[in-house]
Every structure is written in structure tokens, then in C-alpha cells.
Amino acid sequence: MARTTGSHSDITGPRVRAAALSLFAQHGFAAVSMRQIAKDVGVQAGALYNYTPDKQSLLFDLMQTHMQELLEARAEAFEEGSAMARLEAFTRFHIRFHSQRPEEVFIAYMELRNLTPENFARIEGLRRRYEDELEAILQAGVGEGLFAVSDTKIATLAVIAMLTGVNTWYREGGRLSLDEVERIYWDMVRKSVSA
Amino acid sequence: MARTTGSHSDITGPRVRAAALSLFAQHGFAAVSMRQIAKDVGVQAGALYNYTPDKQSLLFDLMQTHMQELLEARAEAFEEGSAMARLEAFTRFHIRFHSQRPEEVFIAYMELRNLTPENFARIEGLRRRYEDELEAILQAGVGEGLFAVSDTKIATLAVIAMLTGVNTWYREGGRLSLDEVERIYWDMVRKSVSA
Structure with missing residues (x-):
């Protein structure tokens, strides 16, 4: 059966970026934690580090x-x-x-x-x-x-x-x-x- | 003996404001805590609330x-x-x-x-x-x-x-x-x- 969705990084990459963009714009970079970004994306904080160091x-x-x-x-x-x-x-x-x-x-x-x-x-x-x-x-x-x-x-x-x-x-x-x-x-x- | 310094609010008010200005400009409002401002001014966190609600x-x-x-x-x-x-x-x-x-x-x-x-x-x-x-x-x-x-x-x-x-x-x-x-x-x- 063909895979109908892309790999995690295909999907989550843009979602991580969109969440970070929105949170940074709203609260400022220094006030936003990786944990908040992960929560917004709907992944565990640890999983976020698969997409960005x-x-x-x-x-x-x-x-x-x-x-x-x-x-x-x-x-x-x-x-x-x-x-x-x-x-x-x-x-x-x-x-x-x-x-x-x-x-x-x-x-x-x-x-x-x-x-x-x-x-x-x-x-x-x-x-x-x-x-x-x-x-x-x-x-x-x-x-x-x-x-x-x-x-x-x-x-x-x-x-x-x-x-x-x-x-x-x-x-x-x-x-x-x-x-x-x-x-x-x-x-x-x-x-x-x-x- | 005459008092040679002003009241606390005369002195600390401007210092609180200067500290807040500098910290907000550097890190952004949302990333700065009242505790950090107090530390910068050199007062206890609780004392800061004498100067600003x-x-x-x-x-x-x-x-x-x-x-x-x-x-x-x-x-x-x-x-x-x-x-x-x-x-x-x-x-x-x-x-x-x-x-x-x-x-x-x-x-x-x-x-x-x-x-x-x-x-x-x-x-x-x-x-x-x-x-x-x-x-x-x-x-x-x-x-x-x-x-x-x-x-x-x-x-x-x-x-x-x-x-x-x-x-x-x-x-x-x-x-x-x-x-x-x-x-x-x-x-x-x-x-x-x-x-």
C-alpha cells in the first residue's frame, strides 16, 4: 500500500515553523519556550528536536x-x-x-x-x-x-x-x-x- | 538633621523605570519578570510593588x-x-x-x-x-x-x-x-x- 502522507519532517517542519512564527510574533522570541511550540504543534517537547536543533x-x-x-x-x-x-x-x-x-x-x-x-x-x-x-x-x-x-x-x-x-x-x-x-x-x- | 535624600519613591521610581526600560528593550516585555527588574534595581521582589502595581x-x-x-x-x-x-x-x-x-x-x-x-x-x-x-x-x-x-x-x-x-x-x-x-x-x- 502506497504511503499517502509524507515523512514526519515533511509534515511537521512547516507546522513547527508556522507555530514558531505565530508565537514569536505574539509574545516575542525570548518569552516563547520550545515546550510551548511543541504544545502548539501537538508533539512532545523532545520530538521537536527532530525538526530543529x-x-x-x-x-x-x-x-x-x-x-x-x-x-x-x-x-x-x-x-x-x-x-x-x-x-x-x-x-x-x-x-x-x-x-x-x-x-x-x-x-x-x-x-x-x-x-x-x-x-x-x-x-x-x-x-x-x-x-x-x-x-x-x-x-x-x-x-x-x-x-x-x-x-x-x-x-x-x-x-x-x-x-x-x-x-x-x-x-x-x-x-x-x-x-x-x-x-x-x-x-x-x-x-x-x-x- | 535635614534629610539629604528623597523618599524611597523619589529614588527608586526612576531606577525602576530605567531598569524596566532597559530590560524590556533587550528581552521584550513578555520575557522579563518583576523579579528580574527588582534584581536589576537591587531591591527585593516584594519591595517593587511599592512602586508599581x-x-x-x-x-x-x-x-x-x-x-x-x-x-x-x-x-x-x-x-x-x-x-x-x-x-x-x-x-x-x-x-x-x-x-x-x-x-x-x-x-x-x-x-x-x-x-x-x-x-x-x-x-x-x-x-x-x-x-x-x-x-x-x-x-x-x-x-x-x-x-x-x-x-x-x-x-x-x-x-x-x-x-x-x-x-x-x-x-x-x-x-x-x-x-x-x-x-x-x-x-x-x-x-x-x-x-
Whole structure:
């Protein structure tokens, strides 16, 4: 008889990750025990260690996966074009991607303090790659004479902070649709770097 | 003989608050016990309850004090003038005030989830008062024909998110002085809302 379910690690891996994500987002990494995560998943505490060596690895895995998904989605959405067109695409992509993942984004920013130095450096490296994409667009726009930005690194961080801030107030079904939100932010981003 | 020290609550109150601020910022509210705070202050756990009824009150007190200091400092810094001059003053004020209080700002954003609904509503009310000041400037600028902002509420949140983002990367003694940071952000804010 064929096995109709996957191995334990196929099934429990994602469930462990989902439980950890939700618990870390709700209570904070330091307040959540492996025992709580196991309880949420419905396994014995000891069994959890079949899927992850420790809580730090679980946090790092969540943050690394989030950043890798961001970079992959961005690569898929990439289009050639003028710096202006690429900046608009980046702006709309950033808002859409992040608004769909409030817990991952919350953890990605808030729990940096709880990564080991080595893990922190790896997450920062991935984040830098994402920031570098936006900075390259700004540099291209400055080169084209379209943008006037005195410090492309700082402008990159300023734009990303503005866009990620959508997560602090946007709720599906609220006053504004995501399309309207994208349009308002694109108008502000475009002007903020314009020549 | 005159008493040369204040009462216990004069002395320990600020120390309790400082310890709680530092511990909450480092580990997160949910992971910190009253016992740890007491140990940090150097008093018995039981003695801590002379200064605060519980950990929730301590968190609320820290966040309320932060917002009240923000509103008071803002009121002191208030100047009459054109919408443009007031927007520049607001921008520079926001960066300076928040860059000097990284732990308070971190907690003010991150620990909202741990407030009781009643305390959350009170903190949100204070935050709203601060946001309303910026929104009034943007509305005045739109009225003067200086600014073009399709949604002053969203523009307010976008500008505040951009400016508060300075805290994620700015370090005293780094590549840029705070004056340079203010100038770069003011240039971007000004353009982002310009007509």
C-alpha cells in the first residue's frame, strides 16, 4: 500500500515553523519556550528536536526564509526599463509583498536583537542585497538626471522605512484598497527622489 | 538633621523605570519578570510593588511618559510660520527627539501588542495627537497650494515612518552627523509632499 502522507519532517517542519512564527510574533522570541511550540504543534517537547536543533535555529530559519522569499519574489518581478519604471515597480512590489506577511516582517525587524552575531551577519547580508537593488535604481536615476538624491544609501533606507510602515496601519477591507495605497506611496516616493 | 535624600519613591521610581526600560528593550516585555527588574534595581521582589502595581502598569507608564515627553517637547519647539517652515521644523524635531531615545522608541512601537485594550487606546490617543499636528501642517500646505497630497492622513503616516526609520541605522559618531541626516531627510520630505 502506497504511503499517502509524507515523512514526519515533511509534515511537521512547516507546522513547527508556522507555530514558531505565530508565537514569536505574539509574545516575542525570548518569552516563547520550545515546550510551548511543541504544545502548539501537538508533539512532545523532545520530538521537536527532530525538526530543529534549538530555538535560535528556528528564529534564524524564519528570518532567512523570509529574506530568501523576498529576494526570489523580487527577482521574479524584475523588469527592465527606465529608473523611473523600475522605482515604481519596486515600490509597488515592496508594499504588496510586505503587507501580505505582517508576522514575518514584524519578526524580521524586531528579533534582530535575539540573533547570534553570526546569524545576524547572515540576515544583514540578505537584507543588504535587497537594499542594494533599490540603491542601484536610485543611482541609475541619478545618472539619467531623473533623480536628485544626495546620498543614495540613506535615500534607500528612507524609502524602505516609509514603505514598510504601511504594515503598521494597513488592514484588508479598510478605508483604502492596496491599489490605492500603492498609488499614494508611489506618488510620494517618486517626488521624494525627483530632480 | 535635614534629610539629604528623597523618599524611597523619589529614588527608586526612576531606577525602576530605567531598569524596566532597559530590560524590556533587550528581552521584550513578555520575557522579563518583576523579579528580574527588582534584581536589576537591587531591591527585593516584594519591595517593587511599592512602586508599581504590576508589570503592565510599568509598561504603560513607560509608553505614556514617552508620548507625553514627545508632545511636551513638540509644544516647546512649536513656531508659527508657513506650512513649509513648520514642516521643516517638525521633520528636524522628530529626527532629533527620536534618535536620542532608541529604547523608548523601540518599546513604543514593539510592545503595543502587550498593552491591555484600555491602555492601548490611551497610548493610541496620545500618538494620534502627535500625528494630528503633522497632518494639520500638511492640510495647511495643501490650502496654501504649496503641497500636493491626495490623502493627508496617509501622507502623515508615511512621513513619520520614514523619519522614525532613522533609528534603525543612525549611530552617533557614524558616517553622517545628525545635522546631515536632518538635511537629507528634510530634502526628501519636502519633495515628497510638494505640489
